[in-house]
Amino acid sequence: MSPLGPAGAHPTPAEPLSRSIFRKFLLMLCSLLTSLYVFYCLAERCQTLSGPVVGLSGGSEEAGAPARGVLAGGPRELAVWPAAAQRKPWEEETPGQAVGPGGSGAGSSVAEAPPGTLALLLDEGSKQLPQAIIIGVKKGGTRALLEFLRVHPDVRAVGAEPHFFDRSYDKGLAWYRNFSKDFPTVLFANKNKNKNKNKNKNKNKNKNKNKNKNKNKNKNKNKNKNKNKNKNKNKNKNEQECQCFTFK
Numbered sequence: 051m052s053p054l055g056p057a058g059a060h061p062t063p064a065e066p067l068s069r070s071i072f073r074k075f076l077l078m079l080c081s082l083l084t085s086l087y088v089f090y091c092l093a094e095r096c097q098t099l100s101g102p103v104v105g106l107s108g109g110s111e112e113a114g115a116p117a118r119g120v121l122a123g124g125p126r127e128l129a130v131w132p133a134a135a136q137r138k139p140w141e142e143e144t145p146g147q148a149v150g151p152g153g154s155g156a157g158s159s160v161a162e163a164p165p166g167t168l169a170l171l172l173d174e175g176s177k178q179l180p181q182a183i184i185i186g187v188k189k190g191g192t193r194a195l196l197e198f199l200r201v202h203p204d205v206r207a208v209g210a211e212p213h214f215f216d217r218s219y220d221k222g223l224a225w226y227r228n229f230s231k232d233f234p235t236v237l238f239a240n241k242n243k244n245k246n247k248n249k250n251k252n253k254n255k256n257k258n259k260n261k262n263k264n265k266n267k268n269k270n271k272n273k274n275k276n277k278n279k280n281k282n283k284n285k286n287k288n289e290q291e292c293q294c295f296t297f298k
């Protein structure tokens with residue numbers, strides 16, 4: 051029997067082939083549209099998400115309302131901090147620098163960038179001053195505290211010691227900010243220098259003790275010396291070391 055024409059009941063062999071191609075095309079089109087929609091939704095979601103440094107732009111929040119400073123995945127205690135706490139006392143001391151609402155000075159793109167942008171994720175906020183400073187006496191465990199804090203992915207710390215507060219304070223905040231451009235986070239002050247001082251003082255103390263035991267002369271002089279040393283001891287105890295860090 052000869053095959054029927056295109057209007058007949060039996061399709062020609064070419065028809066199933068074109069149908070399967072058409073179905074495949076439809077399937078590909080549907081999957082393409084679906085993936086496009088998913089990408090679109092993800093992009094929109096990323097735009098609406100708060101960046102990790104969003105809190106820096108918290109100057110526009112109403113008084114009393116928590117800033118939008120949210121540490122991604124951070125503990126609740128660290129997750130939100132008041133907007134007032136982000137205003138740094140020294141901001142008004144630098145009139146030449148255009149200080150952003152979050153305390154980042156000139157050159158800091160964090161304050162200029164809207165929240166959720168890539169600028170926040172690309173470490174462009176590294177020029178800012180530290181957001182937090184750990185202050186503690188010598189051997190008070192400040193290093194341990196710092197090390198624990200820097201484990202958090204949103205905390206950055208510097209290992210170097212710029213000695214800003216004790217040696218370079220006169221150079222001003224511009225110098226301090228430039229240093230933190232490369233090492234945004236942990237800034238130490240006074241540590242090693244005072245360690246050596248204390249060691250030397252302890253040596254001298256031991257020498258004097260031995261002298262006092264062997265010699266009964268000049269008791270009054272030694273007493274006065276010891277008094278002065280005790281004063282120095284107390285001074286050293288009161289000296290505080292300072293470690294600064296900031297949030298990404």
Ligand SMILES: Nc1ncnc2c1ncn2[C@@H]1O[C@H](COP(=O)(O)OS(=O)(=O)O)[C@@H](OP(=O)(O)O)[C@H]1O
Nearest residue numbers: 186187188189190191192193194195241242245291
């Ligand atoms: N959680 C806790 N409990 C008890 N002791 C602790 C703790 N964390 C740190 N440490 C001890 O603190 C000493 C170091 O303190 P600092 O980092 O401030 O020392 S330093 O001034 O910076 O050198 C250091 O003491 P020494 O080992 O005697 O030097 C640490 O052992």
